[in-house]
Amino acid sequence: MNTMETTNRYIAATYARVPLALERGRGSLLYDEAGKEYIDLGSGIAVNVFGAADEQWLGAVCRQAAKLQHSSNYYYTKPQAELAALLCRKSGMESVFFSNSGAEANECAIKAARKYASDKYGPGRHGIITLEGSFHGRTLATLTATGQEAMHLHFGPFVEGFSYVPANDLSAMQAALDRGGVCAVMLEIIQGEGGVRPLDCAFVQGVARLCRERDVLLLVDEVQCGNGRTGKYFAYMHCGVQPDIVTTAKALAGGLPMGATLFGAKTKDVLGPGSHGSTYGGNPVCAAAGVSVVSRIDEALMAGVTEKGEYIKNRLAGAPGVEDVTGMGLMIGVKTAKDVRDVIAACRERGLIVLSAKDRVRLLPALNIPMDILKKGIDILTEVIAQ
Ligand SMILES: *Cc1c(COP(=O)(O)O)cnc(C)c1O
DSSP: OOHHHHHHHHSOSOSOOOSOOEEEEEBTEEEETTOOEEEESSHHHHTOTTOBTOHHHHHHHHHHHHHOSOOOTTSOOHHHHHHHHHHHHHHOOOEEEEESSHHHHHHHHHHHHHHHHHHHHOTTOOEEEEEBTOOOOSSHHHHHHSBOHHHHTTOOSOOTTEEEEOTTOHHHHHHHHHTOOEEEEEEOSEETTTTSEEOOHHHHHHHHHHHHHHTOEEEEEOTTTTTTTTSSSSGGGGGTOOOSEEEEOTTTTSSSOOEEEEEOTTTTTSSOTTSOOOSSTTOHHHHHHHHHHHHHOOHHHHHHHHHHHHHHHHHHTTOTTEEEEEEETTEEEEEESSOHHHHHHHHHHTTEEOEEETTEEEEOOOTTOOHHHHHHHHHHHHHHHHO
């Protein structure tokens, strides 16, 4: 049996996979098992921010793996300390909890929000408001937080206390907050899985104000849109708000599993010894990868992200077969006249990898994708969409 056949036979069928067995890559070019080359505009869902097998990233990973691959959190390790300090410097947050995925980063945020309210106000103030169309993960609590009915089938009973408000509807948010018992509001600045839908900054600022007035925590899920993807380190920075808790993952270690929950001034001391933990969390190899990635996401790189994002939008907006373009920086959604599955399949035929989000084509290229490769990719995409 080949890779696809063995996978389909032995791996639980939770993914609707594209019929493509990837073997290796260099930067923004990937190769399948037959050696066919693809331009990669997906980065493994916004993960490989410096592309495949990037030399600096590889060096950081290999050096740490050769020293000590894991220690557990009984002990101190330098890569973890460095990464935490770096993230706080980039974000203005105060402390960090490391985990292994976006879902875990959000679980931690949910637990911390509940403990903050429980410490300060006693029991009963455990409600968490999220947005319709959101995606926060696949564990039971983060699935409950995810505001998509279709994902809630079959898995109940759910974690109590979650409610959902339409995105960009500030009066609905105020009404939900005024029902009381709420400890936090959680939102993505750009809904990724929900179809690359940015929130209005006026809404984000309004929510921040409503939360502040009520001592309700603002939790911002930057798992997908964070780490330079939108042209600022975190997407909330476009709106000039300072969240109480920020979560991130995907790009954080550039291709190794790592999640982080960042705490602000109000929440930095909420989780004390024994209140939360993770065996692998902040693993030294992942953390060394993280230090290498995060320290390279600087102003110059992000200026390039903004510029390349504008380039993509200019090429696509109004092009034949394109109905709408959304997103910011190198996180872009394209509504096409053609069915998105047909676009993905036709692009694959022609050596281009793109993703989908709901009914849109989703582009999440490496932040350092060379301009000539990006141009070739967009050439193919516009031709496929126009056909
Ligand atoms: C991908 C994603 C998650 C879940 O991350 P995992 O690493 O798959 O657990 C959570 N929130 C957002 C916004 C995401 O895009």
